[in-house]
Amino acid sequence: MAHLTKSLFVTGCQCPKLLWWTVREPLAEELQPDKVLLDRFDQGRVVGELARERFPGGVLVLPQPRDRAAWCDATRSALGAEAPIIFEAAFQANGVFAAIDVLHKADGATTLIEAKSSTSVKDEHIADAAIQAWVLTHSGMPPDRVEIMHLNRDYRHPDQGDLFVRADITEHVLDYMPSVPARVDELTRALDGDLPDHPIGLQCYEPRECPFMKRCWPHDPDHISTLYLNGPKKTVAYMARGIHSIWEIPAGQKLPPAAQRQLRALEENRLIVEPGLARALEPFESPLGYLDFETISRAVPVWEGLAPWGQATAQFSYHEEQPDGSYSHVGWLAEGPGDPRRELAEAMLAATKHARRIVMYSSFERTRIKELAELLPDLAGPLGELVEKLVDLLPVVRNHVYHPGFMGDSASSTC
Numbered sequence: 001m002a003h004l005t006k007s008l009f010v011t012g013c014q015c016p017k018l019l020w021w022t023v024r025e026p027l028a029e030e031l032q033p034d035k036v037l038l039d040r041f042d043q044g045r046v047v048g049e050l051a052r053e054r055f056p057g058g059v060l061v062l063p064q065p066r067d068r069a070a071w072c073d074a075t076r077s078a079l080g081a082e083a084p085i086i087f088e089a090a091f092q093a094n095g096v097f098a099a100i101d102v103l104h105k106a107d108g109a110t111t112l113i114e115a116k117s118s119t120s121v122k123d124e125h126i127a128d129a130a131i132q133a134w135v136l137t138h139s140g141m142p143p144d145r146v147e148i149m150h151l152n153r154d155y156r157h158p159d160q161g162d163l164f165v166r167a168d169i170t171e172h173v174l175d176y177m178p179s180v181p182a183r184v185d186e187l188t189r190a191l192d193g194d195l196p197d198h199p200i201g202l203q204c205y206e207p208r209e210c211p212f213m214k215r216c217w218p219h220d221p222d223h224i225s226t227l228y229l230n231g232p233k234k235t236v237a238y239m240a241r242g243i244h245s246i247w248e249i250p251a252g253q254k255l256p257p258a259a260q261r262q263l264r265a266l267e268e269n270r271l272i273v274e275p276g277l278a279r280a281l282e283p284f285e286s287p288l289g290y291l292d293f294e295t296i297s298r299a300v301p302v303w304e305g306l307a308p309w310g311q312a313t314a315q316f317s318y319h320e321e322q323p324d325g326s327y328s329h330v331g332w333l334a335e336g337p338g339d340p341r342r343e344l345a346e347a348m349l350a351a352t353k354h355a356r357r358i359v360m361y362s363s364f365e366r367t368r369i370k371e372l373a374e375l376l377p378d379l380a381g382p383l384g385e386l387v388e389k390l391v392d393l394l395p396v397v398r399n400h401v402y403h404p405g406f407m408g409d410s411a412s413s414t415c
Contacts, residue, residue: 012187030211043299051115058085093138119153151308157301205232226408289355
């Protein structure tokens with residue numbers, strides 16, 4: 001019985017504690033996918049299906065239900081029938097089970113192809129492909145070539161360019177493979193024993209944030225991770241120096257003004273407001289509007305001009321200051337599968353036409369409006385006028401205000 005699968009191997013490469021919890025506590029609350037993650041899984045499935053279409057005549061060997069013994073038997077049958085292309089070819093060797101997205105045999109050479117929904121080759125893809133190549137090698141079929149087939153960031157819907165790029169990572173995999181046996185032994189032992197003792201570090205964030213962060217990281221409001229805009233790499237660097245609290249930062253440590261302001265606010269337990277705030281707010285002329293967007297992105301774009309994972313504005317919320325001090329509100333939400341961007345742009349222009357200035361928080365809304373102007377050239381004029389009305393509150397807050405409740409990085413999204 002295989003202890004590891006290729007996905008569990010990659011999980012263990014990130015952190016053995018994450019692997020242990022994933023296997024030993026599969027029903028843990030932290031592992032239950034929300035709607036966003038389920039949608040991401042579904043998009044990955046779509047990418048996989050489209051990738052197969054690039055290999056006409058391929059044979060899919062994926063039994064339902066997914067019994068591993070039957071899966072491996074079906075793969076052997078397909079190989080025995082000399083199928084040149086096999087999808088989801090399953091192999092098991094040395095306690096590791098792996099299913100290969102595309103196994104391509106032609107001209108006496110074997111190519112292992114792993115399909116990914118990302119727009120580039122990532123470091124974790126090498127480990128993913130290497131464990132498959134290792135299992136395939138120990139099953140008597142060493143691959144001659146290993147590829148990552150990923151989405152093409154230059155593709156534009158509906159037909160500008162190829163949706164996929166095939167990247168040769170054979171050399172990277174060959175460099176990685178000598179480390180695989182020791183890593184397999186290490187992870188197998190970790191699963192057989194008690195919860196591994198593994199320190200927190202950058203692996204808690206990369207290649208993706210661990211769902212069990214709250215179990216491992218200290219619940220300390222003054223932890224160094226709460227230093228304003230510190231980020232994972234700087235946080236881990238501080239901890240490597242033995243600095244775990246913001247109060248342990250050496251007196252001579254150079255900090256950005258926002259972080260200095262944070263320490264003052266926490267030390268004095270009060271809101272800090274810099275003298276320049278009034279001047280920074282001068283561009284915010286009444287009547288003010290307040291604009292907020294929500295977007296959707298799909299691995300495989302379905303609307304004109306979008307790239308893989310390109311963001312399309314599908315909702316806006318707009319509040320506007322009224323003479324009596326109240327605020328009007330216009331909300332717009334796309335419904336149905338059709339491209340909503342023209343209708344949204346027209347509704348947004350109508351809602352915002354009376355505002356003198358429109359407040360946003362960061363450059364997100366400005367970027368999305370400029371994209372709408374490129375998509376809808378007949379509305380480029382009024383959309384450009386809307387862009388000129390925008391004023392960004394983020395630098396005003398970042399440079400002049402800090403409240404103890406901001407909790408470091410969260411201040412960048414608090415208004």
